Amino acid sequence: MKLSSSAASALALALLAAAPAFAQQAMDPTFAEHQKAWTTKPEFSSPLVDHLPASAPGGVPSPRDALGHDIGAPRVLDHYADLLKYYRALAAKSPRVKIVETGKTEEGRPTVVVLISSDANIAGLEANRKNLARLADPRGLSETDAKAIVARTKPMYVALGGLHSAETGPPEMLMELAYRLVTEDSPLIQKIRANVIVGINPATDPDGRDRYTDWYDRNKIDDTDDLNPVPGAPYWGKYIFHDNNRDINYTGLSARNLLSFYLDWHPPVMHDLHESVPFLYTFSGQAPQNPSLDPILFGEMPWIANFEMAKLTGYGMPGVWTHGYVDAWSPGYVGFMSTNHNGLFKMYETFGNGGATTELRHVKPVRGPGESDGGNNQTKRDWFRPSPPYKTVEWSMRNNTNYMETGVLTGLQAVSENPQLIVENFYKKSRNAIESGRKDAPYAFIIPGDQPDMTRAALVVNLLRQQGIEVGRTTADVTLKEGKVPAGSFIVKRDQPYGRLAKILLEKQTFPDNKLRTYDDSAWTMGMMAHVKVTPSADLKALDVATTPVDQDRPQGTIGAPAAPAYAVLDHGSINLATLRYRLKGERVRIAEQGFKAGQTDVPAGSFLVDGKAYETLKAAGVPLGLTAVALTEKPTVASHEAALPRIAVYSTWGSTQNVGWVRYAFDQFETPYDLIFKDEVKKGGLRARYDVIVMPSQV
Ligand SMILES: [Zn+2]
Numbered sequence: 001m002k003l004s005s006s007a008a009s010a011l012a013l014a015l016l017a018a019a020p021a022f023a024q025q026a027m028d029p030t031f032a033e034h035q036k037a038w039t040t041k042p043e044f045s046s047p048l049v050d051h052l053p054a055s056a057p058g059g060v061p062s063p064r065d066a067l068g069h070d071i072g073a074p075r076v077l078d079h080y081a082d083l084l085k086y087y088r089a090l091a092a093k094s095p096r097v098k099i100v101e102t103g104k105t106e107e108g109r110p111t112v113v114v115l116i117s118s119d120a121n122i123a124g125l126e127a128n129r130k131n132l133a134r135l136a137d138p139r140g141l142s143e144t145d146a147k148a149i150v151a152r153t154k155p156m157y158v159a160l161g162g163l164h165s166a167e168t169g170p171p172e173m174l175m176e177l178a179y180r181l182v183t184e185d186s187p188l189i190q191k192i193r194a195n196v197i198v199g200i201n202p203a204t205d206p207d208g209r210d211r212y213t214d215w216y217d218r219n220k221i222d223d224t225d226d227l228n229p230v231p232g233a234p235y236w237g238k239y240i241f242h243d244n245n246r247d248i249n250y251t252g253l254s255a256r257n258l259l260s261f262y263l264d265w266h267p268p269v270m271h272d273l274h275e276s277v278p279f280l281y282t283f284s285g286q287a288p289q290n291p292s293l294d295p296i297l298f299g300e301m302p303w304i305a306n307f308e309m310a311k312l313t314g315y316g317m318p319g320v321w322t323h324g325y326v327d328a329w330s331p332g333y334v335g336f337m338s339t340n341h342n343g344l345f346k347m348y349e350t351f352g353n354g355g356a357t358t359e360l361r362h363v364k365p366v367r368g369p370g371e372s373d374g375g376n377n378q379t380k381r382d383w384f385r386p387s388p389p390y391k392t393v394e395w396s397m398r399n400n401t402n403y404m405e406t407g408v409l410t411g412l413q414a415v416s417e418n419p420q421l422i423v424e425n426f427y428k429k430s431r432n433a434i435e436s437g438r439k440d441a442p443y444a445f446i447i448p449g450d451q452p453d454m455t456r457a458a459l460v461v462n463l464l465r466q467q468g469i470e471v472g473r474t475t476a477d478v479t480l481k482e483g484k485v486p487a488g489s490f491i492v493k494r495d496q497p498y499g500r501l502a503k504i505l506l507e508k509q510t511f512p513d514n515k516l517r518t519y520d521d522s523a524w525t526m527g528m529m530a531h532v533k534v535t536p537s538a539d540l541k542a543l544d545v546a547t548t549p550v551d552q553d554r555p556q557g558t559i560g561a562p563a564a565p566a567y568a569v570l571d572h573g574s575i576n577l578a579t580l581r582y583r584l585k586g587e588r589v590r591i592a593e594q595g596f597k598a599g600q601t602d603v604p605a606g607s608f609l610v611d612g613k614a615y616e617t618l619k620a621a622g623v624p625l626g627l628t629a630v631a632l633t634e635k636p637t638v639a640s641h642e643a644a645l646p647r648i649a650v651y652s653t654w655g656s657t658q659n660v661g662w663v664r665y666a667f668d669q670f671e672t673p674y675d676l677i678f679k680d681e682v683k684k685g686g687l688r689a690r691y692d693v694i695v696m697p698s699q700v
Contacts (some may be wrong), residue, residue: 043318046312156421158271162204250334271408294588311413434497462552505524
């Protein structure tokens with residue numbers, strides 16, 4: 001339809017009246033029309049997201065310019081390449097955008113963080129990054145100097161979405177948020193641009209984003225039955241599924257890349273965007289809280305969450321709540337990389353349909369099977385849920401976008417109105433972490449260097465290093481209250497910026513209060529998990545022990561002199577023995593059934609016995625694996641059996657792939673080949689002829 005000129009000017013006037021604060025800026029009428037049409041009830045929108053600046057030809061492109069649709073369009077999900085295409089188009093046209101490349105996923109997709117702020121802030125990014133790094137490690141910084149740095153430093157606020165690939169809204173919403181932050185001239189957006197550097201991680205599991213989008217387009221796009229939905233994709237990323245948010249050791253590459261970014265840029269605030277409960281839940285760090293974390297954090301989290309709840313409820317949006325859902329006990333969520341490193345964490349659950357199809361949703365009164373009403377009744381009013389979500393509701397992708405974007409803009413508002421407080425708190429939490437390591441025992445953790453299998457110690461050390469935790473190696477024997485620490489031991493001193501995280505990961509995990517329940521409580525004590533001796537030290541002298549810093553520990557093995565009749569590869573429990581067996585594929589390897597002596601060396605039962613002819617192969621394979629092979633003066637006579645090389649299959653159902661993924665990951669890491677088989681293979685029969693072992697990981 002063509003508008004007459006008088007109708008057009010009436011429309012223009014109406015738009016001006018609707019947006020008086022930045023009336024000079026032209027808005028996009030098509031966007032406004034779509035936004036209104038795709039929002040299922042007026043109260044599911046807000047004045048922050050019912051408009052979008054118009055783009056000019058050749059100027060900064062709107063999402064519709066680059067993707068062909070406005071955000072929140074029914075039945076439309078974008079693949080990861082299209083997300084990147086949009087952000088790159090934005091960066092190409094605006095000095096307010098800079099893209100930081102952070103690495104690649106398992107399947108080769110690039111991972112990025114898109115930084116957005118004022119022209120001046122983007123021009124000064126490097127200086128700001130250095131300031132935040134200085135505040136993140138304030139050792140040797142006087143209070144006066146710290147104050148001066150705080151005064152000239154902008155907080156960074158990094159939003160991440162799409163860690164869980166079935167939660168499809170956040171990666172869409174973030175593109176509109178980016179465009180709005182770059183282009184809109186409302187006082188709120190101007191203030192955010194001036195006072196905050198916003199980071200966007202477009203999809204935290206890029207491989208899963210594409211796999212899920214394909215699945216949605218093929219299988220779910222016409223599904224509107226929320227009581228009996230078509231299941232989601234059986235795999236997201238290459239290995240793990242929903243557990244990628246319990247990946248405490250950052251095995252997933254996209255999460256690991258984000259952690260590297262974090263440790264380089266030190267954003268004081270991270271905001272992880274999920275989807276599940278209605279309509280918008282904003283995390284505030286309820287009990288049980290990890291007692292090793294800084295008390296300041298537990299003031300900050302509910303402060304911003306309550307600000308958001310007050311603002312969104314004030315806009316008339318129902319169903320915004322906090323508190324009664326997720327707690328602050330586990331250190332294992334990806335977004336907790338911020339709180340684990342003295343930052344501030346925010347998390348949302350926004351109501352989502354598992355895709356972009358508009359559906360009539362029936363809100364379950366309780367969250368999950370077996371859960372009683374104790375605050376979980378999602379449609380009931382409670383002190384932390386003063387305006388409960390509706391029992392049934394027609395829900396759209398645009399509703400999801402409206403809630404989440406309004407929420408994130410409001411979180412950004414809180415930070416932009418208090419930028420110095422956020423940066424100052426970040427500094428104080430970092431400073432307090434170092435001080436707590438000198439005040440509160442244990443002051444250090446010792447990983448003794450004389451443990452029979454140092455490959456597992458290396459695993460612990462390298463995971464700590466990946467988290468930015470400093471580890472030193474002792475240069476001489478020292479004696480502490482707990483006993484002798486031999487030279488070559490590892491020591492993790494607590495008077496360091498990430499000393500709190502070291503304590504959480506290394507001390508024996510003790511649930512704080514048995515009257516409480518927790519959202520997640522997996523075992524994480526690293527020494528126990530890896531069968532490595534880790535000794536806490538209550539001796540303040542531990543902080544003064546001379547050490548050399550460890551970057552990554554790669555213990556090299558040893559092998560006895562060449563030309564021996566045989567070699568014994570000592571079995572002290574290293575999993576690398578599995579890798580070695582497959583690297584020695586062409587060789588005969590036997591396993592000692594009893595321990596015996598080889599000169600001065602005790603050879604334990606379970607050790608590999610390898611023929612002397614295999615010396616070169618054994619050396620090349622075993623030394624980099626950190627294994628010890630001793631030369632035997634004669635062929636071994638100890639009882640032994642062949643170390644078979646079984647042909648392995650891993651069985652997977654189509655529906656529950658989570659634990660199968662972890663098993664596949666472990667096999668791949670340790671170079672153990674296998675076939676992944678499904679029920680079709682089983683139905684075909686003849687498995688015995690093809691496989692010696694079929695592994696069936698738990699898949700309920
Ligand atoms: Zn999630």
